[in-house]
Amino acid sequence: VELVQSGPEVKKPGASVKVSCKASGYTFTINGISWVRQAPGQGLEWMGWINPYNGNTKYAPKLQGRVTMTTDTSTNTAYLELRSLISDDTAVYYCARVDIWSGYHVLGVDVWGTGTTVTVSS
Amino acid sequence: DVVMTQSPLSLPVTLGQPASISCRSSQSLVYSDGNTYLSWFQQRPGQSPRRLIYKVSNRDSGVPDRFSGSGSGTDFTLKISRVEADDVGVYFCMQGTHWPETFGQGTKVEIK
16 A cells, blocks of 8 residues: 655745645545645644545635645545645645544544645745 | 643653653543544654554554553553664654544654
C-alpha cells in the first residue's frame, strides 16, 4: 500500500492550491482518505475525509467553505483543494488511508502519504 | 475537541534501555461499540508517519514486538522495551473515538 503525493507548492495569499494523492496496492474504493496537515512547529490537524466509493465528505468546521476533497476512481487519486490561502495555511499536508470507520466517523488511519509542503507567502 | 496531552515531550534514551511515553485524553476514548480508538504513530526524521499501534494495544503488521501499547479510558502508554538507533524520531498518539480526530503534540525520542 502506497500513497504518493504531488510536489511542493508556493502560493500567494488569496490563491488556491490543489494537492494530489495517488494510491496503489489496494482497492481504492474500499477505504476512505483523510487529510491531515502539520504547520511548522505545530501539532497535527485533521482537515476532513472523503469516501471514494460514493464521494461523501466530512470537513473540519474551521475549514468549511474553503476546502474541497474529491477523488478520481479511474486513476485512484484523491485531491485536496484549499482556497483563499492565508499564511497560517503554510504546512505539510498529508493524505492517509482510513482503515477503521463507522458511517461518517473516521476511527483510524493506517498508511500515510509522502507529504506535500505548501508555502503561502507574498 | 478532545485534547490529547503527551509526556514527556522530549525523551533522551540510552541504547538498549526501555522508554515509555504517556498520552492522556480530556475525555474517555471508549466508543459506543465498546472499543477504544487510540493509535500510536512513529515519524522518523524526514519521513511520513507510520502507525505502530491501533485500538490501544494492537501492533500493526511488521512492527517489532519491542513496541507495546496499553491503557484504558483516558490514560495510555507506549513502551519500547529496548531502544534501538532506528527508533529515533517523534511519536504521537491519535484518538478517533470523538469527532474530529485529534493528535498529541508528539514526543521526540533521541539517543543519549
